[in-house]
Amino acid sequence: MRFLRFLLPTSCAAAALTAALRADRADAAPVHTAATAGMAPTPPMGWNSWNKFGCQISEQLIREEADAMVASGMQAAGYRYLNIDDCWEAPQRDGNGNLTTDSTRFPSGMKALADYVHSKGLKIGIYSSAGTGTCQGRPASLDHEVADARTFAAWGIDYLKYDNCNNQKRPALARYRAMGDALAATGRPIVFSLCEWGSNRPWTWGRSVGGNLWRTTGDISDSWASMVRILDQQEGLEAYSGPNAWNDPDMLEVGNGKMRYDEYVAHFSLWALLNAPLIAGNDLRTMSDSTKAILENPEVIAVDQDWGGKQGYKIHDDGDLEVWMKPMHSGDRAVVLLNRGETTSPVTTSLKALGLSGGRHSARNLWTHTDETVTDSVSATLAPHTVAMLLVRR
Numbered sequence: 001m002r003f004l005r006f007l008l009p010t011s012c013a014a015a016a017l018t019a020a021l022r023a024d025r026a027d028a029a030p031v032h033t034a035a036t037a038g039m040a041p042t043p044p045m046g047w048n049s050w051n052k053f054g055c056q057i058s059e060q061l062i063r064e065e066a067d068a069m070v071a072s073g074m075q076a077a078g079y080r081y082l083n084i085d086d087c088w089e090a091p092q093r094d095g096n097g098n099l100t101t102d103s104t105r106f107p108s109g110m111k112a113l114a115d116y117v118h119s120k121g122l123k124i125g126i127y128s129s130a131g132t133g134t135c136q137g138r139p140a141s142l143d144h145e146v147a148d149a150r151t152f153a154a155w156g157i158d159y160l161k162y163d164n165c166n167n168q169k170r171p172a173l174a175r176y177r178a179m180g181d182a183l184a185a186t187g188r189p190i191v192f193s194l195c196e197w198g199s200n201r202p203w204t205w206g207r208s209v210g211g212n213l214w215r216t217t218g219d220i221s222d223s224w225a226s227m228v229r230i231l232d233q234q235e236g237l238e239a240y241s242g243p244n245a246w247n248d249p250d251m252l253e254v255g256n257g258k259m260r261y262d263e264y265v266a267h268f269s270l271w272a273l274l275n276a277p278l279i280a281g282n283d284l285r286t287m288s289d290s291t292k293a294i295l296e297n298p299e300v301i302a303v304d305q306d307w308g309g310k311q312g313y314k315i316h317d318d319g320d321l322e323v324w325m326k327p328m329h330s331g332d333r334a335v336v337l338l339n340r341g342e343t344t345s346p347v348t349t350s351l352k353a354l355g356l357s358g359g360r361h362s363a364r365n366l367w368t369h370t371d372e373t374v375t376d377s378v379s380a381t382l383a384p385h386t387v388a389m390l391l392v393r394r
């Protein structure tokens with residue numbers, strides 16, 4: 001643009017400048033920005049059907065999970081979105097080309113279910129794919145974005161998880177932008193969750209298509225190996241996350257039964273440190289008190305929901321022993337000391353490495369809920385596959 005100014009007479013240059021600015025703006029700030037800005041000022045919290053139930057879902061199940069979200073204390077702890085994943089769709093679109101709900105599993109239809117969820121003070125999420133079919137082979141939204149977004153809005157949907165299966169190898173950015181624009185055009189605020197698996201670095205363009213969160217990896221499973229594999233893939237992504245636009249290392253497996261209690265504590269601590277969306281993936285109707293104590297730990301949730309300018313990141317790596325740190329907006333530091341190995345070991349970091357002055361600082365242990373004083377360094381002796389999580393005061 002500066003270049004144009006030198007070449008053209010002033011009035012002409014001004015017109016060219018205005019046009020160029022308009023074009024820039026259209027690119028950098030598409031129509032949906034206003035609609036999606038403010039949609040997820042903190043990482044979304046909720047529940048999703050996939051990790052526990054896969055395709056075994058029904059309106060009865062979703063109603064019971066909504067009831068349990070309230071009765072279990074999850075709603076009071078901050079969980080808001082009740083998200084239905086794949087397999088809610090009828091096998092075919094209706095005669096008008098619209099998506100419809102599987103009438104065997106959801107006989108009352110999606111609008112009635114959304115009304116029920118809303119009556120509990122909760123919000124409802126749904127799922128589709130930026131492809132010709134979902135990952136389970138149901139109809140999906142590629143080239144039907146406008147109609148499907150209107151359908152979701154008419155049902156009262158508040159959150160869309162948008163997958164990547166059957167994408168016909170068409171460019172990701174355009175596929176996701178089409179749905180971002182279509183959601184914005186409905187005028188209904190709908191959180192837009194990109195489930196693109198990190199294939200095309202969605203952290204670099206997710207925001208520009210109206211995304212409020214984007215998956216950074218393939219699917220999590222209920223194992224320590226899967227959880228730490230995903231953790232490793234978060235390194236270096238901290239620059240891309242922030243209010244209304246979060247890196248999503250996938251939904252939680254806490255309480256699904258294949259990891260030990262301490263391993264789930266580690267999973268939840270690390271996800272909170274990463275400002276990850278906290279989307280529970282267990283059966284809320286039957287969760288144990290120990291699962292509740294993890295998912296509803298207010299001090300760990302507070303770390304997740306705090307924006308101190310950067311999501312947490314790794315500051316020390318000694319093979320199996322790692323230290324992760326997140327600045328809190330107050331200047332305090334949230335710290336996770338992690339032993340991912342097979343032998344009990346001490347894990348230590350200096351206050352200087354946390355960006356704090358040396359000397360005495362008070363620290364809060366976010367799992368034992370006790371205060372202690374630390375001097376110059378923070379350390380813990382950790383059993384295999386465990387963490388200590390501390391909030392070190394500035």
Ligand code: GLA
Nearest residue numbers: 050085086135136163195219
């Ligand atoms: C993909 C997604 C999962 C889940 C399934 C549903 O694998 O990454 O999170 O939504 O599809 O089919």
